[in-house]
Amino acid sequence: xxLQEQALPLGGVTPDRxxxxxxxxxxxxEMIPHGSKVLDVGCGDGELLQLLESRGIDGRGIELSxxxxxxxxxxxxxxxxxxxxTDLVNYPDDAFDYVILSQTLQATRQPKIVLExxxxxxxxxxxxxxxxxxxxxxxxxLVGGHMPRTxxxxxxxxxxxxxxxxxxxxxxQLCDEINVKMERAVALDLYGRPVPLNLPWWVWNxxxxxxxxxxxRGGAGK
Amino acid sequence: MTNVQSIxxxxxxxxxxxxxxxHPTSTxxxxxxxxxxxxxxxxxxxxxxxxxxTYGELNADRSNAILICHALTLDQHVANVHPLTGKAGWWxxxxxxxxxxxxxxxxxxxxxxxxxCMGSTGPASTNPATGKPWGLDFPIITIPDMVRAQAMxxxxxxxxxxxxxxxxxxxxxxxxQWTAAYPERVFSALxxxxxxxxxxxxxxxxxxxxxxxMADPDWHHGRYFxxxxxxxxxxxxxxxxxxxxxxxxxxxxxxxxxxxxDRELPTFSFxxxxxxxxxxxxxxxxxxxxxxxxxxxxxxxxxxxxxxxxDHDGVLAEAFRGIKTRFCVVSFTSDWLFPTSESxxxxxxxxxxxxxxxxxxxxxxxxxxxxxxxxPEFFDIARAFLESAGKARGLKSAGG
Numbered sequence: 074x075x076l077q078e079q080a081l082p083l084g085g086v087t088p089d090r091x092x093x094x095x096x097x098x099x100x101x102x103e104m105i106p107h108g109s110k111v112l113d114v115g116c117g118d119g120e121l122l123q124l125l126e127s128r129g130i131d132g133r134g135i136e137l138s139x140x141x142x143x144x145x146x147x148x149x150x151x152x153x154x155x156x157x158x159t160d161l162v163n164y165p166d167d168a169f170d171y172v173i174l175s176q177t178l179q180a181t182r183q184p185k186i187v188l189e190x191x192x193x194x195x196x197x198x199x200x201x202x203x204x205x206x207x208x209x210x211x212x213x214x215l216v217g218g219h220m221p222r223t224x225x226x227x228x229x230x231x232x233x234x235x236x237x238x239x240x241x242x243x244x245x246q247l248c249d250e251i252n253v254k255m256e257r258a259v260a261l262d263l264y265g266r267p268v269p270l271n272l273p274w275w276v277w278n279x280x281x282x283x284x285x286x287x288x289x290r291g292g293a294g295k
Numbered sequence: 296m297t298n299v300q301s302i303x304x305x306x307x308x309x310x311x312x313x314x315x316x317x318h319p320t321s322t323x324x325x326x327x328x329x330x331x332x333x334x335x336x337x338x339x340x341x342x343x344x345x346x347x348x349t350y351g352e353l354n355a356d357r358s359n360a361i362l363i364c365h366a367l368t369l370d371q372h373v374a375n376v377h378p379l380t381g382k383a384g385w386w387x388x389x390x391x392x393x394x395x396x397x398x399x400x401x402x403x404x405x406x407x408x409x410x411x412c413m414g415s416t417g418p419a420s421t422n423p424a425t426g427k428p429w430g431l432d433f434p435i436i437t438i439p440d441m442v443r444a445q446a447m448x449x450x451x452x453x454x455x456x457x458x459x460x461x462x463x464x465x466x467x468x469x470x471x472q473w474t475a476a477y478p479e480r481v482f483s484a485l486x487x488x489x490x491x492x493x494x495x496x497x498x499x500x501x502x503x504x505x506x507x508x509m510a511d512p513d514w515h516h517g518r519y520f521x522x523x524x525x526x527x528x529x530x531x532x533x534x535x536x537x538x539x540x541x542x543x544x545x546x547x548x549x550x551x552x553x554x555x556x557d558r559e560l561p562t563f564s565f566x567x568x569x570x571x572x573x574x575x576x577x578x579x580x581x582x583x584x585x586x587x588x589x590x591x592x593x594x595x596x597x598x599x600x601x602x603x604x605x606d607h608d609g610v611l612a613e614a615f616r617g618i619k620t621r622f623c624v625v626s627f628t629s630d631w632l633f634p635t636s637e638s639x640x641x642x643x644x645x646x647x648x649x650x651x652x653x654x655x656x657x658x659x660x661x662x663x664x665x666x667x668x669x670x671p672e673f674f675d676i677a678r679a680f681l682e683s684a685g686k687a688r689g690l691k692s693a694g695g
Contacts, residue, residue: 131651139656146623146653147675149683153624153642153654163643 096265097285098124101173101199104257104287105130109170112195114157114187115177119145126150133169135160158182161190169195176283178202178244179235189251192290197256201285204260206240206278224263225282241277241284252291259285297564309525311379312412312587313428317421319414320378321346321371321407324451332409332444335600338434342423345448346414347371347406350390351398353454358688360454361396361681362445363405364462364469367594368534368586370413371405374398379585388669395678400690401458408469409444410436410594412587418517419587430589431517438465438601442472446480456480459684461677463487463666464633465594468601471641474622475603475614483621483684485677487666488630490637491611491644492602497632500540501595504533508588517589530588531579538578543629543662547571611644618645621687622652623680625673627665653680 098121105111107129113122116134118141125132134152136142145152157174158181172195174187179202181187191198203226204210210221220230228235239247241260248255260268260281268281277284324345326332331341348371353360363373363386370377374384374391390396396403407415410433418433425432449457460473460481467489474484493501508514511529519525539547551571555561558568567573607613622645626638635656645652657672659665666673 133651139658143655143657143672143676146655147672147679149679149686151621151651151653153646153652154639154656155642160643163646165647165649168646168649 095120097175097201097261097283100259100261100267100285101175101201102128102130104199105171110168111171111173112164112169113173113175114161114191115174115180116145116150116152117141119148119150119152121173121175122150122152123148157187161187161194164190164194166193167196171195171197171199173199175199175201176203179238181237184237184239185247185251188247188253192253192288196289198288199286200244200288201283202239202244203235203283204241204278204281205238206242207263207282208279209263209282211279223282241281242274244284244286245274248286248288254289254291255286256289257287261285309520309523312525312585313419313520315379315414316412316417316419316587317414319346319407321348321414323347323414324448326447330447332440332447334434334440335437336435340409340416340434343409343416343444344414344420345406345409345416345444347404347448348373348375349405350374350403351401353402353452354690357454358456358458359400359685359690360402360404360449360452360457361459361461362449362457362473363390363396363403364441364445364460364466364473365405365408366462366464366466367598368537368582368591369466370411371407372413373403373405377585380581385667388667389674389677395674395681396461400685401681404449404452404454406445406448408441408465408594408597410441410590410597412590415444417587418589418593419520428520430520433589433593435596436593437597438468438472439476441597442469442476445469445473446477449480456482458688458690459483459485459681461485461487462489464489464663465598467633468493468598471603472601474618474620475606478615478618478620481620482688483623483680485623485625485680486641487625487673488627488633488638488663490633491604491614491641493598493600494637497540498599500536500632501599503536504595505592507532507536508592511588514588517592519588525583526588527580527583530583530586530591531576533591534582534586535575535579538575540632541662541664543631543660545629545660546662549660550574611640612647615645615648615650618648618650620650621680621684622650623676624652624654625666625676626654626656627661627663627670628656628658629660630663630665632663 110131113134116136122132122134135155142154172191178184213221260277261283263282328341331339369385372384373386392399407413410417412419418429422429460470462470467486470484470486473481508529511526513524514526554570556570556573603614604611624638626635642654
């Protein structure tokens with residue numbers, strides 16, 4: 074699959090509201106039109122959901138941790154306690170315009186099935202994940218001989234919740250395999266800045282600290 | 296002979312209780328022969344009355360009304376002194392100025408359920424056909440009947456849509472019935488520690504309680520009032536059994552452990568040696584002072600019959616299809632009467648109906664009764680949920 078990114082309207086990717094929204098959240102928010110119905114799977118403290126609601130998007134969330142859920146509900150957000158691996162099956166087809174899986178794919182037991190469910194429940198899915206092909210990761214394993222740890226992924230191998238790491242290249246391959254169309258792809262560097270456009274995809278795979286993908290159902294299967 | 300200490304006799308006289316059932320210390324809405332309550336059992340109940348309390352002021356566009364649905368053994372006296380016991384209202388911790396159900400902001404209504412004994416028509420009320428209390432001649436009532444009566448009360452009050460319906464336990468069942476029966480009248484719903492159907496275990500506990508009442512020789516087939524008695528021993532035992540189900544092993548252990556009551560050593564008798572025994576006996580005997588035994592039979596029966604899915608071909612999600620109501624479902628980790636799994640099943644059905652739903656399970660060792668206690672996490676959630684519902688409905692914010 075070609076990973077040549079079409080022109081990204083970067084104008085919107087500027088901190089607004091409080092001025093401290095995460096760049097990847099702003100990027101996700103930019104991808105979703107006003108008035109959409111959105112499910113955020115693994116919504117944590119509800120930071121992204123709050124951003125979306127402030128932009129007139131009807132947001133719902135699922136979160137595994139009880140503390141996270143209760144903090145979200147106390148913010149007035151519509152969030153339920155649940156597990157991406159087991160609870161997505163309870164949602165009907167086409168229930169949402171967009172389903173977001175932000176920094177959670179690598180922590181699921183069945184990433185492929187989760188991805189399939191995202192695009193069953195939602196007409197589009199937005200998936201972001203840490204890129205294990207990032208140069209710092211490669212370097213740590215190659216030179217240090219240790220499982221990589223970074224600022225954003227500080228856990229040691231024995232206590233990390235992240236059990237299914239992949240690289241941007243791996244993810245692209247999975248999307249191909251299950252007939253998922255990649256509408257937009259952005260790689261963010263260590264500082265959350267988009268990796269410059271028009272660079273070959275291997276640069277993304279090397280210098281993207283995380284990937285953000287807007288996905289829709291592939292045409293052939295329908 | 297081994298010393299036996301049984302439950303003490305009530306200090307509130309049955310006349311006071313009977314008077315409260317007929318002429319309550321509450322506002323009363325009376326419905327005449329022309330406005331019968333159509334009961335699920337097929338009977339048209341008329342005339343009938345609903346006793347209710349309100350707190351706060353209804354705003355000009357009537358958009359700030361919140362209905363509280365009370366649990367099995369509670370009543371409409373949410374945030375005022377109870378007329379029989381003289382004790383504080385059962386949810387004063389939740390309802391009042393600046394509280395999560397802020398009476399400076401919302402208009403709060405709580406009505407005694409139909410079948411109750413605090414002024415709404417029930418088995419302790421006078422049967423107009425005989426001039427005597429209904430007793431077991433009172434028709435069997437259901438949770439939907441309770442809600443139907445509340446809807447008639449709201450019609451009377453001129454309130455079309457409720458900002459929120461909130462309640463725990465049997466109150467939560469009524470909340471769910473409200474959303475299933477009158478979704479367009481419920482802007483938001485906060486069902487707490489409840490279920491869409493009563494489990495076999497819960498029916499079993501209720502049957503235990505009912506049999507305890509009926510086994511009391513003072514029950515007289517429900518016509519104890521004619522003999523000027525009250526099956527207070529049987530009702531107290533029912534309450535004691537019920538009360539155990541409202542707590543948890545951890546809560547009982549923390550509160551009482553194996554500690555002795557006003558003594559160092561066992562008395563080698565059936566006295567209440569243990570604090571937990573003494574506590575339960577107190578719960579039992581104070582309950583019978585304010586509650587009618589027949590009412591207990593009717594209300595437990597109403598809960599047993601409750602099963603929303605059964606009214607929708609067994610598919611729970613069908614009950615909520617296309618619903619616009621905003622939900623916030625709350626359960627407590629140590630509640631084994633209405634465990635989290637039941638709330639989760641409700642949430643799954645609401646998700647399948649694409650309803651806007653929040654679901655929080657709150658960690659506490661205080662069991663089912665946690666919804667009545669000081670659990671700040673629950674208050675924060677209730678406050679924020681109401682705040683966001685009010686905002687969506689165009690109420691001024693708490694600060695404004």
